[in-house]
Amino acid sequence: MKILYICFFGFLAQFVDSIAGGGGLISIPALFAFGVPPHFALGTNKLGAIFGTLSSSVKFIKSKKVHFPMLKYMIPCTVIGAILGVNTVLMIDQKILNTIVVILLFVVCLYTIFKKDLGSKDNFSGMNKRNIMIGGCIAFILGFYDGFFGPGAGSFLIFSFITFLGFDFLISCGNAKILNTTSVITSFFVFAINGKVIYSIGIPLGICMMLGALLGTNLAITNGRKLIKPIFIIISIAFMAKISFTIIH
Template sequence: MLNLFIICVLGFLAAAVDAIAGGGGLISLPALLMVGVPPHLALGTNKFAASLASLNSSITFARSGKVHFTLVKWQIPFTFIGAALGVWAVLSVSSVFLNKAVLILILLVGIYTMAHKSLGLEDKFQGLNSYNVVIGCLFALSLGFYDGFFGPGTGSFLIFAFITVFGFDFVAASANSKVLNFTSNFASLLLFAWNGKILFSYGIPMAIFMILGSFVGTRLAIQRGAKLVKPIFITMSLLVAAKLIYQYI
């Protein structure tokens, strides 16, 4: 019961943070490891709970009108394919180099966002064209692959990409990134489920609390806007970097 309490409380917090600015995996995955779940089962169980939470966030953001369906309908299949390829690749390719590369990139994202005070505070989206749709599909494919292959910071990279490529504010960027994040999570989840790597006795109660957390986080993001999302985004980006530095050391 104590273990269930720990993973449910931390799962709620993880999903709330993740719905706002990404990075919830920094909380939910360690929670499962903390209570003694073996790493391979922890990864699968976390994907199960996180997928349901990100689905709930996607639906809530969609109902609020923050999801740009004309855009994401093109990106979803690329994200799914990328994630499937990433899961397949991780079985045979070392992630050591990627670990170092991501550390540098996530630090740059956090520092760049802090340095540009107005970045993402206003919606400067000016419509879709063939160029930005192609760029959007390319980053959906590459970040889907990254999420399936490695994972940390995917939400932060997606939000940053939506802001810089399309001019969305942080709330709109977070909303659209949640749809793609759910897609990559679901693609990865299928493989974990196929291989029996989900511990449902922990995964189901954790998922329930993560769904509740995602609802709270999404509503906060919608109501409070970019001024709430941006500082949490910067914080989670730097925490991801700190976690990678710790692992590297």
């Protein structure tokens, strides 16, 4: 019965994550709630997330909603960041990280709500040294964060692609999913090498995550910005509330 509940929350997590990021907000607390130890929860969630993020990425690629000229520079930075993130997960007080994340998401959420035209048009200025440098920094920082903790990484990536590189919501969502898949796979291998993955949970969880991701991605590609933006805002607010509650208690 426990595995059925975990799989349900995994499906829901990847459905949401494929549209606006933030799926870890649902899946990781679910694993904690059913008694999976923290490090095993993070590692097992990465295994499950591979199924979802990879299937979602394939959908975005087939729909030509990704920008590979930029991603080819960002993917190596994501890999390096994710490896460092997993290897330092025990070295930083998580309460400090939680506080920083809440503040960042609060700013991101307000900016998204009040800037009405955010992500409505593709304003990417093309491949140049400035954009490559910005992209590399974004990929490294958020790859590190995804390896270290994870929840909200997709939302931060979408916001960064829109705000700092000028892509619209849909292309940003596709780009974010490619980088998220990269960091998830990298992080999983590091957790697995250290024996922090429960495969009997991670595999069925992954199958349900894949189904959720396929449904969510189809809706995102079909409905574009009018669906992604409001869900992005809702997930950001929910994530802030969840982390704030954790800090207080």
